[in-house]
Amino acid sequence: MRENGVEYRLGPALLSAADIRTRVRELARAISRDYAGRDLLLICVLKGAAIFWADLCRALRVPCQSDFVAMESYGDSTAPLGQPRFTKAADVSLAGRDVLLVEDIIDTGHTIARLRDLLQIQAPRSVALCALLDKAERREVPTPIEYCGFVIPNVFVVGYGLDYGQQYRHLPHIATLRPRHVA
């Protein structure tokens, strides 16, 4: 894939499949403990969180329901394109539910802040966030991450659901991209 004379190729792994598996189990244990006896509704943020959600929900030891929302904040690029766009709302009512947002990565924080605002309109009992990755140094909007997988440096990553131009989502690990200048 080319962008302004730069071609991006798959780079070295940042997190192995085993690293991710171990951490997902730990997150699931914490969530299962905290949500025992509550009315847990997982909201998976498509598309990037789909693989994380699939592994996380199967590791939970408490009853839960799931729904899906979709927002678009990035096109086929590594740079943000402005305000997040909302392309799919939740199908079920959130009123009175204990909502746990499941996200792939928190970067500037704009997407999740906007999503939290929108969901609050439906008066859920609680809203918390479980994000696999946190690019903490990029934050522009402060947002609490109640369950965080890994804090990572400011590098663009792909794999385990995360894409670059819709590619690489299928990788079982998380890798960086390597820029290569082309004529």
Ligand code: IMP
């Ligand atoms: P934010 O609104 O800047 O926090 O952006 C969050 C969204 O941008 C994530 O849900 C991802 O879809 C996308 N994103 C941010 N950083 C990366 C990355 O390194 N790789 C792939 N997608 C990313």
Ligand code: MG
């Ligand atoms: Mg996302």
